[in-house]
Amino acid sequence: MLLDKFKDECGIFGIKPHPEAANMAYLGLYALQHRGQEAAGVVSESDGVLTCSKGQGLVSDVFTREKLQRLRGDSAIGHVRYSTAGSNRIENAQPILITCQHGQIAVAHNGNLVNAMEMRRKLEKIGSIFNTDSDSEVLLHLIAKSKQETLEDAIIEALNQVEGAYSCVFHTKDKLIAVRDPRGFRPLMLGTLGESTVFASETCAFDLLDAQFQRELEPGEMVVVNRRGMRRSMKPFEEKPIRQCIFEHIYFARPDGFMFGEHTQRYREQLGAKLAEENPLEADYVIPVPDSGVSAALGYARASGIPFAFGLIRNHYVGRTFIEPKQSIRHFGVKIKLNPVRHLFEGKRVVLVDDSLVRGTTSRKIVKMVRNCGATEVHMRISAPPTTHPCYYGIDTPTRGELIASSHSIDEIRKYIEADSLEYISIQGMLDCLNNSSPESYCKACFTGDYVIPFPHQAGASV
Ligand code: SF4
Numbered sequence: 001m002l003l004d005k006f007k008d009e010c011g012i013f014g015i016k017p018h019p020e021a022a023n024m025a026y027l028g029l030y031a032l033q034h035r036g037q038e039a040a041g042v043v044s045e046s047d048g049v050l051t052c053s054k055g056q057g058l059v060s061d062v063f064t065r066e067k068l069q070r071l072r073g074d075s076a077i078g079h080v081r082y083s084t085a086g087s088n089r090i091e092n093a094q095p096i097l098i099t100c101q102h103g104q105i106a107v108a109h110n111g112n113l114v115n116a117m118e119m120r121r122k123l124e125k126i127g128s129i130f131n132t133d134s135d136s137e138v139l140l141h142l143i144a145k146s147k148q149e150t151l152e153d154a155i156i157e158a159l160n161q162v163e164g165a166y167s168c169v170f171h172t173k174d175k176l177i178a179v180r181d182p183r184g185f186r187p188l189m190l191g192t193l194g195e196s197t198v199f200a201s202e203t204c205a206f207d208l209l210d211a212q213f214q215r216e217l218e219p220g221e222m223v224v225v226n227r228r229g230m231r232r233s234m235k236p237f238e239e240k241p242i243r244q245c246i247f248e249h250i251y252f253a254r255p256d257g258f259m260f261g262e263h264t265q266r267y268r269e270q271l272g273a274k275l276a277e278e279n280p281l282e283a284d285y286v287i288p289v290p291d292s293g294v295s296a297a298l299g300y301a302r303a304s305g306i307p308f309a310f311g312l313i314r315n316h317y318v319g320r321t322f323i324e325p326k327q328s329i330r331h332f333g334v335k336i337k338l339n340p341v342r343h344l345f346e347g348k349r350v351v352l353v354d355d356s357l358v359r360g361t362t363s364r365k366i367v368k369m370v371r372n373c374g375a376t377e378v379h380m381r382i383s384a385p386p387t388t389h390p391c392y393y394g395i396d397t398p399t400r401g402e403l404i405a406s407s408h409s410i411d412e413i414r415k416y417i418e419a420d421s422l423e424y425i426s427i428q429g430m431l432d433c434l435n436n437s438s439p440e441s442y443c444k445a446c447f448t449g450d451y452v453i454p455f456p457h458q459a460g461a462s463v
Pocket of ligand 1: 395
């Protein structure tokens with residue numbers, strides 16, 4: 001991942017019943033690794049007892065064969081995390097497992113609860129003690145406190161008290177419960193593997209396991225899988241306007257998947273084609289900023305008739321941290337990840353295609369790098385509209401002040417990144433590319449500032 005992007009959120013997984021449940025969860029998380037690289041965890045259930053194993057790092061680093069063998073039983077949930085709410089410490093890794101009056105319960109959560117801080121303060125006032133600063137723990141406290149007779153009802157009662165984005169899989173001593181919030185901000189897929197029910201954030205997890213994708217959970221739907229593997233679906237929440245995250249299509253989701261009724265790769269290519277149609281241009285090559293700009297660049301090249309070329313080569317083996325030399329190397333951070341194919345730029349007019357421009361710092365370095373190779377014209381095209389507002393629904397974004405498009409015109413940004421021209425796809429263009437889903441069913445708040453759920457700052461504090 002390059003430096004100047006919105007950050008992926010979290011990935012969740014669940015399976016029941018399956019003789020190798022923990023191994024399946026491990027593989028499912030492996031396929032979902034792009035959704036979070038800071039921590040990974042699995043909870044499995046054997047004879048009514050839940051066992052948790054988690055750690056910081058990539059899935060393949062966290063789990064050894066021995067650790068997986070200790071996760072016995074025929075049922076498991078898993079989580080990969082990028083810290084959206086809550087800092088990056090091991091206590092915040094998920095699934096979170098607690099024991100309360102209802103017995104053991106574990107949760108793997110994707111999303112952000114907008115009123116988590118407020119709920120937490122209320123709970124602390126009446127004596128609740130928190131182990132993490134993750135908003136998912138607030139959910140577990142609300143469940144633990146519930147006077148409802150069944151755990152299922154306690155979960156429904158807790159979820160009725162929170163506002164925001166949640167796709168969750170819960171594990172109780174005998175059930176797997178998957179739920180998607182009524183607005184459906186984050187995805188959650190249902191699949192089957194023989195007799196087993198499988199849940200995952202994205203369909204790519206099913207592909208790796210040879211599981212069959214059945215359908216997406218509907219916004220506000222709860223699916224319960226009991227000890228014998230029987231599945232029950234219900235809609236226990238008040239209906240609300242649907243607001244699926246359009247940025248999942250543009251950037252977060254893997255391109256090889258299907259989500260919110262759309263094929264991700266096809267949608268991204270259509271964004272690129274629309275971008276070419278909205279802002280025609282003459283150039284020698286269309287060059288993607290890898291990896292995120294590749295699909296849109298393909299669509300741009302096809303629609304414009306300008307040849308596509310891999311002019312920037314990404315080093316796929318860069319770890320999350322690297323040691324910078326003491327003597328400064330210009331643009332080291334970008335150069336360690338991307339290297340230009342020099343002869344493609346010498347004396348050429350190029351169009352660079354990327355899927356977003358957040359602070360502008362990386363784009364500026366890439367434009368400079370390309371010019372240094374002898375490009376005569378460098379045009380930047382972005383397959384998302386300008387990101388003017390932060391996200392409060394489960395994506396890690398800079399503050400509004402750090403988003404360059406919140407305070408600068410497109411021409412000012414063009415000057416800053418030192419490109420010959422800069423164009424973004426329009427909001428209407430982005431919506432026109434949807435094939436099967438309705439534009440109204442999407443959240444676009446980071447482009448419009450039109451937040452469907454008010455967040456605490458809107459109640460008085462500054463953004
Ligand atoms: Fe997605 Fe943007 Fe809405 Fe956040 S604000 S949910 S990133 S569309």
